Amino acid sequence: HALRNTDFDLGIDIKKIREPEAVLQDCMKDYIIPPEAMTVTPEIVFSPLPGGALTANTQMLRDNNLMDKYPAIVEAMAETVAKGGYGTSVTPVSQFYFQQAFNNVMFGPWKKIAEGYGKMVLGYFGKTPVAPDPQVVKACSEAMGLKPTTEKVVDINEKDxxxxxxxxxxxxxxxxxxxxxxxxxxxxxxxxxxxxxxTGKSQVNGMYKINREEEAAKKKGEYTVTVNGKAYGVKLGKDNATVNGVSYPLNVGFGIDEKAIEASKAVASDAPAAAAAPSHEAVTVKAPMPGLILRIEVKEGQKVSKNQVVMIMEAMKMENEIFAPCDGVVTKISVSQGQQMQSDDELLVIA
Structure with a gap:
């Protein structure tokens, strides 16, 4: 606007900006735009989180039910930038800063080192503009088992x-x-x-204004119901429910009818008791945090040793190894590659 009615010409038709903007608005009509993506904040001076990295990270926080940690992570990011050598905060360095800030908030300051951040501090991606904090360099070196280096990045990559x-x-x-x-x-x-x-196993990101799967399920009346770890295909009709292909009469009432429930319990208690299953010790390995199943390193029936890596989970673009808590045989794998998990979800069983 400052150049209007002057001798300067930018050589572009500024009004054409409206055309791609209209296309963008049309493409985004089904999606929720996160509020932080449209917010101006002075924190950007201290915690330089560019737009792409901002929404990518907050989306991952939402996917893992950790969005409540976002303010603390942004605050902690200022320290990871200052002590990490002030590398330019663009992809992938902005991710390194956010990942380390995430770890500092979730696990305690410098208790867990993000791989990318640690390698950057140790010189494996080149020299940072400012020398990193010596104590952080020491923490990264000890956690990763790597020594600081000045070797050229291209030479390091050639040997990998x-x-x-x-x-x-x-x-x-x-x-x-x-x-x-x-x-x-x-x-x-x-x-x-x-x-x-x-392979078609990746999950689509983005927040829709409506839950498409939920809306489709409501229209068809089709659901997958998991009870005690076992999945059932349920289709609800007007007066019946079909469970795994078998139809049952159905009546849904409002509220909880305690008398009807007690009567059902009495009938069930009169039925012959089923033979008890043979007891055996089994250890369930659960997800320590929300994340994506990136790799499954074992198979059902395979013998494993204590502290052996059985799975790799990805959380906030960081790989986390899942270890066997004991010796034994994998009797059940409860997940598949690409599956999104929540904390304490069952991963596998060792007996």
């Missing part, structure tokens, strides 16, 4: 067998996926998340 075209091709071949330039790029850049995408 998990990177490059050969490693990407091996991942594709293992899943029976076509070896194309596009697939190689996706596998090399996104690793397991790329494979989940290519």
């Amino acid at each position: 067998p998990k990177k490059g075209v050969a490693a990407a091709k091996a991942m594709l071949e293992k899943e029976g996926l076509p070896i194309t330039d596009e697939n190689i790029f996706i596998a090399a850049s996104c690793k397991e998340k790329g494979i989940l995408f290519l």
